[in-house]
Amino acid sequence: MCGIFCLVSLSSAHFEWDKMVYEHLRSRGPNSSQDLTVISADSSFRCLFSAHVLHMRGLLTPQPFEDAFGNILVWNGEIFGGLPVMPEENDTAVMSKRLSACSEPSEILTVLSAVRGPWAFVYYQKAGDYLWFGRDFFGRRSLLWKFDPDIGALTLTSVAAQISTYDSAHWKEIPAAGVYRIDLKAAAEAVSMSLEIFPWTHAGINVIPHCCEVIFESLPCGCSGVMNKSGLALASPVCPLNMSIPKSSDKTEIHQDSYLSISDLEELLMSKQKTDEVSHLFRVLSEAVRRRVQSLPFKEPEYTHLTNKNASIGVLFSGGIDSMILAALADQHVPAHQPIDLLNVAFKILEPKQMTGSAKKTQKHKKTPTNPKTAKTGSQTLSPFDVPDRLTGKAGLKELRDLNPERQWNFVEINVTQGELQEMRQERICHLVHPLDTVLDDSIGCAMWFAARGTGVITKDGSQRPFTSSAKVILTGIGADEQLAGYSRHRVQYKMFGHEGLVQELATELGRISSRNLGRDDRVIGDHGREARFPYLDEDVVSYLNSLPVWKKADLSLPRGVGEKLLLRLTAKQLGLGQSAVLPKRAMQFGSRIAKMEAGHERGSDKCTRLLP
Structure with a gap:
């Protein structure tokens, strides 16, 4: 598990860490903390990545994780199936290797669709200057976003801090309805953030209208979103819910407080x-x-000689x-x-408040049914x-x-x-x-x-x-x-x-x-x-x-x-x-x-x- 963070800025304004946000991120990942900044060649955008790692499996792999091609991954997830992970391997390194081999959006979606387990991620794809991010199908890992119009910056983070109810830029949870991509070059040219959406979908079931509604309601103020023009989607990791109902039923409702042994x-x-x-x-x-x-640290000292x-x-x-x-x-x-x-x-x-005389009288005559599951015996003092x-x-x-x-x-x-x-x-x-x-x-x-x-x-x-x-x-x-x-x-x-x-x-x-x-x-x-x-x-x-x-x-x-x-x-x-x-x-x-x-x-x-x- 990790605390992950990314700030995408379309201006040259200096960024200062919110100390409380940084502290909350570090609490999530006590084993390793690092920051990394990417600045475009023409200085039209920059991305600050920060990751704080709780070491869970394989060799400790610090993040942000940069591969040989300049791609950068911050990954808060566990791979429990779908992709092979050897005992000595770390999930972050495995995901980075898989993603770095992808050149088309469809290939990235195929990798993410294959993962079985919880995840949230931010990935900078050097070729094309794209920023990908999102959460797994169920949203088992947190990822928040907000847009600050004063500095033209979009912030993504595992955890935030509540500063003021009147804060102009409000945090929202990123909907677990798909993954998102920002064309950073295009955003810098337009001086605005537009998100391309790749929804989760079941084969043969059109869920795009629902996804659009959920996502658009949660977009940070100042950002826009469009469904990807290619019609690409992530494949749902679970089958659709069986919506069938019995043709007839002759059962009658039994009193809900009935007790069965x-x-x-x-x-x-x-x-x-x-x-x-x-x-x-x-x-x-x-x-x-x-x-x-059983997916726990590999050869970590504190786990090699567990005692009682x-x-x-x-x-x-x-x-x-x-x-x-x-x-x-x-x-x-x-x-x-x-x-x-x-x-x-x-x-x-x-301690219960002292009852008035009338309340005591009411309590005295009030019947209190006993339930054999919760009844207390004897004079035991609780x-x-x-x-x-x-x-x-x-x-x-x-x-x-x-x-x-x-x-x-x-x-x-x-x-x-x-x-x-x-x-x-x-x-x-x-x-x-x-x-x-x-x-x-x-x-x-x-x-x-x-x-x-x-x-x-x-x-x-x-x-x-x-x-x-x-x-x-x-x-x-x-x-x-x-x-x-x-x-x-x-x-x-x-x-x-x-x-x-x-x-x-x-x-x-x-x-x-x-x-x-x-x-x-x-x-x-x-x-x-x-x-x-x-x-x-x-x-x-x-x-x-x-x-x-x-x-x-x-x-x-x-x-x-x-x-x-x-x-x-x-x-x-x-x-x-x-x-x-x-x-x-x-x-x-x-x-x-x-x-x-x-x-x-x-x-x-x-x-x-x-x-x-």
Whole structure:
């Protein structure tokens, strides 16, 4: 992973680094930092490249990477398939070699289309003075842009900084709808930035009108964009979503709060006749995890003699089905002597306000149903950090220890107070979340930042001690809910419009995941010099799930905790997981209780004033 940056200037104005942007870039790549400037022969344009490398595979390769022909690459990506990468090779060197052999745009698009894995890049093609840039199909790596009319400069960067709400040049996320090319000579002659667009497309499916709409809405003010005249496009790395719906359905809705036990799920597994689908999902998901936990530094000193105290892999861990499956699969592919860090974040439960007499009376007569999944027993005193995700996390830890008692599972309790939350939000997190700005972005961004920092306590021999994760790779479960109908809004669509409404919602989910989640998550997690990896968004996993009709992935006529993500729950049973396989979906902001630390009447889509500098 890297922090990458490029400034393209059509004037001779002197560029001064924004110190905060530079600091954020360096945090992403602590192993190597370099700058490189290209100036045209007639001084009509210049490009400043900066790259900050987190060494992940092969020999450490500093960036910006300049080849023998004067081409320059800054690459923030991982090649997990599609192009051969030997164990001693580095992704950046492999990509540079491939791109340098390209003379036509179609050849560059063929190389990029072949890559399986997350990426964002900027590439200066010396022949013709072209600048290429873009993000992968899902947008798993962040790339932002803005245009400053005062100096005629376009800036591209992995991460920015929020300076002022009145800044004349606003940062925006570059849409993951294609890749872009600037003819630098033409731009210098016209003294304006015009982008040539090469969209992602499925074979035989015309997505250009949609791509144009998405891209044009996000263009920096002062820049223009045109679809490339040759009609060239990148080939989608995944197959189209199966939009079929069942011809008829005689199922009736079961009460969503119905409780099913493990034995109920096992009976359901026998009755569902889904063994082929479950086995296939198990195989592709297991392989996706293997690629992501074994693609680690080659012959790097700190990884050659791992002890029981040093993990290379961490999991954002709530004890829910998504993170439990990732942890259980990682256990099958991480060497037995290496620990795995389970990063569990909790925000301190605030003391409830003193109730008035009338409120007490109302509370006294209010019926509180008990749920056998969450009921507490005895007179056990809970810690102020015993939020729902902490409790399910500890239950999940027990299941994992039962699966493999020989593995050292480091359950890292990351406890955050309101004071620390407010301090770090203003100091760092608001800049990393930017340009996203909603209450939901604030909640999830803050929760992920603290979780990925990995600083907390672990319990050993009955006592707690301070602990900071050494993991460079963080597995996260994003993508499971979006593909397998895990959110409550999916039930709403199903209830109102049946399978047709559900399919349309799932198509929307995957199409917007880059702008809603992935850029933000990459910026937040990467701030700790760790790399976010997304097994549920592996191209083979997505292609397989896309190929299935919706009723083979989820059955929302069944209750919560079973019907949503049904195929994944059956896969969890095949892995040997227990109660975690039937836990209902609980959003991170509620499970960690960060949502309870702020104003109580906000909607997730509201603009968040706490993110203002």
